[in-house]
Amino acid sequence: MxxxxxxxxxxxxxxxxxxxxxxxxxxxxxxxxxxxxxxxxxxxxxxxxxxxxxxxxxxxxxxxxxxxxxxxxxxxxxxxxxxxxxxxxxxxxxxxxxxxxxxxxxxxxxxxxGEPLACLVNGQRRTRVELADRVAVIGLGFMGLGMLQLLRLRGAARIVAIDVREEARQKAAELGADEVYHPADVPDTYRLTRFDEWQSTKGLDVVVEASGTQPGLTLAGEMVKAHGILSILGYHQASDRQVDVGMWNWKAIDVVNAHVRRHADLMESMRIGLELTRGGLIDxxxxxxxxxxxxxxxxxxxxxxxxxxxxxxxxxxx
CATH class of the missing domain: 3.90.180.10 (Medium-chain alcohol dehydrogenases, catalytic domain)
Incomplete structure (x- = not known):
């Protein structure tokens, strides 16, 4: 052969x-x-x-x-x-x-x-979404839409999905996103960028950046609330990115690298992903x-x- x-x-x-x-x-x-x-x-x-x-x-x-x-x-x-x-x-x-x-x-x-299943389950586990959290996913490609399915399982009360492509936003809505936006149309209530508003209710509890782009990462920093979680799931191949560390600092956010490299962790998360798929919980x-x-x-x-x-x-x- x-x-x-x-x-x-x-x-x-x-x-x-x-x-x-x-x-x-x-x-x-x-x-x-x-x-x-x-x-x-x-x-x-x-x-x-x-x-x-x-x-x-x-x-x-x-x-x-x-x-x-x-x-x-x-x-x-x-x-x-x-x-x-x-x-x-x-x-x-x-x-x-x-x-x-x-x-x-x-x-x-x-x-x-198996590999993307493992990455998604690991990413979700590291992101630490709590029951009733309000969550945004920025970037609705394969990984972003996969993460959206897992976030719903974790009990997110509201999921806001963001992408430049209309058909990606439509797919997110089919998968259970409560709100979908083009990045340019994100409501002001979901952006916290001014120091004098840091005690307001602006922003979301958790923001998952799944775009792998500079604009996506910038928007994620703006949308996370004070003391919220910014999880970087996107694969940033360009390496050089600029972030507003001053804003991240005064907002006191937790920045999570949603990636895992340990083989044992990846295999265990793959097993979990296959079981979730077998049970019809994700697809x-x-x-x-x-x-x-x-x-x-x-x-x-x-x-x-x-x-x-x-x-x-x-x-x-x-």
């Missing part, structure tokens, strides 16, 4: 390569990838290139076990799995056994993208709008960047 995979060979340019079927070694599992999400965190390195081409992207896979290596227990051929392994724009992909979890029978593969699968083959990986990234009509989440089907 021949394996086929996509690799980036230059900025914005990928190719499909064939290789012999990889054999799982000690502690490894060979997975037939059925779907792999296209993540915004890979957009910048795809556009700008990496110092070590060729490079294999794809870290949001789900699939079926084909073979297990020596020493692997708990998994067998035909088991459906998801996990934290990379290079998954590929028909077949190797993973360490400790990197994967079984997919519940009730959950379709597109709803079982990331409904956010998948665009599907691509291995030959179309570059188009998938272009669409992720350009956001054609109806775009929320792209996946590759190897």
């Amino acid at each position: 021949v394996n086929r995979y996509s690799q980036m060979i230059a900025p914005g340019r990928s190719e499909v390569v064939e290789e012999p079927t990889p054999a799982p070694q000690v502690g490894e599992v060979l997975v037939k990838v059925t779907v792999c999400g296209v993540c915004a965190s890979e957009l910048h390195p795809w556009q700008e290139g990496r110092p070590d081409p060729p490079y294999r992207f794809g870290h949001e896979p789900a699939g079926v076990v084909v073979a297990v290596g020596p020493g692997v227990t708990g998994f067998a051929p035909d088991d459906r799995v998801t996990g934290l392994f990379t290079g998954a724009y590929s028909r077949l992909c190797l993973a360490r056994a400790e990197q994967i979890l079984p997919i519940p029978a009730e959950v379709p593969d597109t709803a079982a993208l 990331l699968g409904q956010l998948v709008t665009h599907r691509y083959g291995l030959e179309d990986v570059d188009r998938a990234y272009s669409d992720l960047r350009d956001k054609p009509a109806g775009f929320i989440k792209a996946v590759v089907l190897p």
Whole structure:
């Protein structure tokens, strides 16, 4: 059997390569990838290139076990799995056994993208939303809309959803947002930017920034109330951001990095996310709008960047 995979060979340019079927070694599992999400965190390195081409992207896979290596227990051929392994724009992909979890029978593969599930559950847990909190989500892409579903589970009394795209706002309303706004139309009652108003009721208890942009981060700082929580879920690939630390200081806000890197934490949050999905409490699968083959990986990234009509989440089907 021949394996086929996509690799980036230059900025914005990928190719499909064939290789012999990889054999799982000690502690490894060979997975037939059925779907792999296209993540915004890979957009910048795809556009700008990496110092070590060729490079294999794809870290949001789900699939079926084909073979297990020596020493692997708990998994067998035909088991459906998801996990934290990379290079998954590929028909077949190797993973360490400790990197994967079984997919519940009730959950379709597109709803079982383990890595974003783990990131969302971790982000929600770190954000510390309390019962009856008033919460805003800024940026209604895949992660923002996923977080919106989790915030409702935590008992948020009111969810305000904000995005520049009308169709994203409409989707947020379908998922339970109480109010939706274009950033330019956010009511003044939801902005606290003046020192002489810090004891007012302006602002929201929790603001989740999920845009990964400078304007989104700036707006989040304005919308959080005094002694509120600003949670940064967005992936800021540009690195250089400007924030009004003076305003953050006098508002006495808690600033939360909603990201987690510890493997054990990610796997536990992935397990929780799969259970929530199995119980029908969240559904990331409904956010998948665009599907691509291995030959179309570059188009998938272009669409992720350009956001054609109806775009929320792209996946590759190897």
